Amino acid sequence: MLPFFSARHGKEQLTVPELYTKAWLPYVDSQLTREILTKEDIACPPVNSHLMKTYFDVLIKQGFIDKPRKKYSKTK
Helix, strand or coil: CHHHHHCCECCCCECHHHHCCHHHCCCCCCHHHHHHHHHCCCCCCCCCHHHHHHHHHHHHHCCCCCCCCCCCCCCC
16 A cells, blocks of 8 residues: 555655645635525525434435335434
8 A cells, every 4th residue: 555655646746644634735715605694594404313303304215215124223
């Protein structure tokens, strides 16, 4: 695996670990999007377990993913 991690890529000639350092990751800010949505009176639901369950239920129903075989507890 050493060749994979030590090979240099792109015009900056960075290694894979260097590509994933914080300095090279893009900065993403959603402030402007949230301001526009607020002005248009558009409310987005919070990303929580209820929303994720809704998404997974639809993905399972549409056949995009398989239903889990075992139910897992939230606590360990």
